[in-house]
Amino acid sequence: MSIIVDKISYIYEEGSSMERLALDNISCVIEQGEFIGVIGHTGSGKSTFIQHLNGLLKANKGHIYYNEQDIYAPDFKMQELRKHVGLVFQYPEHQLFESTIFKDVCFGPKNLGFSDKDTQIAAFNALRQVGLDESLYYQSPFDLSGGQKRRVAIAGVLAMKPDVIILDEPTAGLDPKGRDEILDCVKKLHDEMKITVILVSHSMEDVAKYVDRIMVINDGKLVFNNEPKAVFARHEELEKIGLAAPSVTYIMEDLYKAGFDVDRSAITIEEAKNSILNLLK
Amino acid sequence: MLRDITLGQYYRANSLIHRLDPRVKLLGTLIFIISLFLGQSIWLYALITVALIAVIKLSKVPLKYITKGMKSIVILVIISAAFNLFLTDGEVIFRFWKLTITREGIYQCVFMIIRLIYLICGTSIMTLTTTPTNLTDGIEKGLDFLNKIKVPVHEVAMMMSIALRFIPILMEETDKIMKAQMARGADFESGNLVKRAKALIPILVPLFVSAFRRANDLAMAMEARCYHGSEGRTKMKPLKYKSRDHKAYIALGVYSVLVIAISIFMKGRFI
Amino acid sequence: MGIVKTKNLTFEYIRRDDEGNVEGVTKAVDDVSIDLKEGDFVAILGHNGSGKSTLAKHINALLLPTEGSVIVDGIDTLDTDQMLKVRQTAGMVFQNPDNQIIGTVVEEEVAFGPENMGVPTKEIWKRVEDSLKAVGMFAYRTASPNKLSGGQKQRIAIAGIVAMKPKCIILDEPTAMLDPKGRAEVLRVLHELNEKEGVTIILITHYMEEVIEADSVFVCDKGRIVMQGSPKEIFSHVEELKELRLDVPQVTELAYELKKAGIPIKDGILTNEELVRELKNVYYR
Incomplete structure (x- = not known):
């Protein structure tokens, strides 16, 4: 499985007074098993971009190939694409609607035409993967806490057994522990199930900690597409477009300026710690 | 598609129409609507057309904005036009299978289309040039006398203004929920009527839940800001008639007289 | 005595099952006694469901204590005759910017509070201008709130409270739905209000970075205040904070x-x- 994005452009509200170029000639390749972070400030086009990856929006120009098939070809079935590329929107708990959690998670696979038995197995597995306690399965999703609801919503997408899962700011509004729980769960899915993960986030710390590659979108253009260290090393350019590097980068910068010969490319606490310890020993 | 509905959307500009007192605009809209149904003479419609074009020009609202609101009523127009076209008795000029078209039918149909289009234009001009708050202020003050017979005018006005503010937010929300369910494989486009209606449940339930959550939040925020009904409430922009409003009332008066004169004079005639 | 003082504040609500039978009683706030100094920048930390929002709503008299009392600038919130005075003294800003904006034009939105209080028209205009300038949004006074960014919307919401001339502003996770830029904007405005106008700020948050510059910090868990002190003191307890689902x-x-x-x-x-x-x-x- 791979997704090839070939020079796509998207015009928002074409023909109206709100018309503007939301995506401008974006090309990239997403390989099976990658863990990708997408960053960009609000309105940069990153949400528009990810909606193209499962065909919810159609580019005005350019092509997207899923497994070497053009998804804009007339005989291509979008349903098929959505089965393989799961998209979890921001605040996904707001789309829950069924009377029980289990039924809600069954919604996706049922739409895809899974048999009853397969649907239930898929829902059961998905709920287990997000670590929801089994005693809750037949309760109303509306009685859960914010973090639990979100996990149910993610399970709703996982139950469709996607090869790729895209998460749009999955930790927004959660407390620190809740954030870690969601991200650790995603990480586990990536490691154990070999699912490709595309994580949209505002938190540079989270991106630095989890992803293998960062795509930075600004003003509809893909401005960086590289591994985290390489992207964050150019933090001055990131600041110019309203973004930043993780706090650790700045700590190491300050230490370096104060005369410590630390590893300035460290982006996680673990790396920073090791670099400082090496120096002091 | 959802964003195309301009009804209830304010178009910001600085024009005479924008500056008019909302009470003038409300009365004007009312008179305009009544005048649309006061007969079927060409002359009447010529007058209405001139008045409408003059107001649109004065309002500085691009025509594009007004016609955009029309898209949402196309089906309504077609249906009512068809009813008028085929179901009006009179002098038959065309017969096809079981359908007959009469001269009167054609007239009726044309007038119905014009009426509906003018109706939307007229009311859109009002909502496009008046902020919802201003509009509700106008309703509140204009219908003040109803308070004496215990009609909760202020409360109704407040409800309207809140409804107007939340229309675009809830539309965006609908769009978002729809996309989210589509990402979960939901299909809103195929199947028979029952299946399609059923497919709306995954949109409607979250939408209602969200609307209630928002209502709850908003009620709390209003309370926290000392809202306690109209008692002892002051206004940042109290309504006060200016000379342009008096002039507008005079113009409205002239218009009404002309309309009434024409409709009496031309009673039952087209030309 | 401080601007906000609670004494053994307890708030209980009754849980009911589907048939409406009483299932039990939950103490959302449990025996909280705090005393906040006027002019301070106070932060309240706590995980989701720790009772910090419930506590905040008591300061604005949106909720009334089951037991104990809340005194805001010398007024007991249980004194319902003075409820409006309490709400004006201790203004409140909420999490979701969209759900607390009533007006369809920025300046009208800011005027909503003063209008409710019965402030004369001329004075409203002055207050709206001053408070929009205080949050740096004066240039947007005739804009529609729907077209603003999240951070800008929250600044408008803050201006709406500032226009009521409160002595104290309580903010219930005002930055939770914002991006980093919006968060920074809101925080800057809050510190400015605190320093220049001497407004007491009570900021409820779970972003640790927003707490560093506070004068005092309270940590909530299960409806109780479990830690309090300066940011330095609080953040010296890394393990305890992590156990409370928080961070440093x-x-x-x-x-x-x-x-x-x-x-x-x-x-x-x-x-x-x-x-x-x-x-x-x-x-x-």
Whole structure:
């Protein structure tokens, strides 16, 4: 499985007074098993971009190939694409609607035409993967806490057994522990199930900690597409477009300026710690 | 598609129409609507057309904005036009299978289309040039006398203004929920009527839940800001008639007289 | 006596099952006694469901205590005759910017509070202008709130409270739905209001970075205040905070990890400069 994005452009509200170029000639390749972070400030086009990856929006120009098939070809079935590329929107708990959690998670696979038995197995597995306690399965999703609801919503997408899962700011509004729980769960899915993960986030710390590659979108253009260290090393350019590097980068910068010969490319606490310890020993 | 509905959307500009007192605009809209149904003479419609074009020009609202609101009523127009076209008795000029078209039918149909289009234009001009708050202020003050017979005018006005503010937010929300369910494989486009209606449940339930959550939040925020009904409430922009409003009332008066004169004079005639 | 004072504040609500039978009683706030000094920047930390929002709503008299009392600027919130006075003294800003904006034009939105209070028209105009300037949004006074960014919307909401001339503003996770830029904007405005106008700020949050510059910090868990002190004191307890589903700023965490690895540096480091200084001490000793 791979997704090839070939020079796509998207015009928002074409023909109206709100018309503007939301995506401008974006090309990239997403390989099976990658863990990708997408960053960009609000309105940069990153949400528009990810909606193209499962065909919810159609580019005005350019092509997207899923497994070497053009998804804009007339005989291509979008349903098929959505089965393989799961998209979890921001605040996904707001789309829950069924009377029980289990039924809600069954919604996706049922739409895809899974048999009853397969649907239930898929829902059961998905709920287990997000670590929801089994005693809750037949309760109303509306009685859960914010973090639990979100996990149910993610399970709703996982139950469709996607090869790729895209998460749009999955930790927004959660407390620190809740954030870690969601991200650790995603990480586990990536490691154990070999699912490709595309994580949209505002938190540079989270991106630095989890992803293998960062795509930075600004003003509809893909401005960086590289591994985290390489992207964050150019933090001055990131600041110019309203973004930043993780706090650790700045700590190491300050230490370096104060005369410590630390590893300035460290982006996680673990790396920073090791670099400082090496120096002091 | 959802964003195309301009009804209830304010178009910001600085024009005479924008500056008019909302009470003038409300009365004007009312008179305009009544005048649309006061007969079927060409002359009447010529007058209405001139008045409408003059107001649109004065309002500085691009025509594009007004016609955009029309898209949402196309089906309504077609249906009512068809009813008028085929179901009006009179002098038959065309017969096809079981359908007959009469001269009167054609007239009726044309007038119905014009009426509906003018109706939307007229009311859109009002909502496009008046902020919802201003509009509700106008309703509140204009219908003040109803308070004496215990009609909760202020409360109704407040409800309207809140409804107007939340229309675009809830539309965006609908769009978002729809996309989210589509990402979960939901299909809103195929199947028979029952299946399609059923497919709306995954949109409607979250939408209602969200609307209630928002209502709850908003009620709390209003309370926290000392809202306690109209008692002892002051206004940042109290309504006060200016000379342009008096002039507008005079113009409205002239218009009404002309309309009434024409409709009496031309009673039952087209030309 | 401080601007906000609670004494053994307890708030219970009754849980009911589907048939409406009483299932039990939950104490959302449990025996809280705090005393906040006028002019302070106070932060309240706590995980989701820790009772911090319920506590905040008591200060604005949106909720009334089951037991104990809340005194705002000398007025007991149970004195319902003075409820409007309490709400005006202690204004409240909520989490979702969309759900607390009533007006369809920025200046009208800001005027909503003063209008409710019966402020004369001329004075409203002045207050709207002053408060929009205070949050740096004067240029947007005739814009539609729907077209603004999240951070801008929250600043409008804050201006709406400022226009009521409160002595104290309570903010219930005002930055939870914002991006980093919006968060920074809101925080800057809050500190300015605190420093220039002397408004007491009570900020409820779970972003640790927003707490560093507070004068005092309270940590909530299960409806109780479990820790209180200066940011330095609070962030010296890394393990305890993590047990409470919270976190510490990144630099604090790094310092803590270094200390655990045997580097002799002090607890509760909050800024990069402090860490640099500490490491210099270690290095050149």
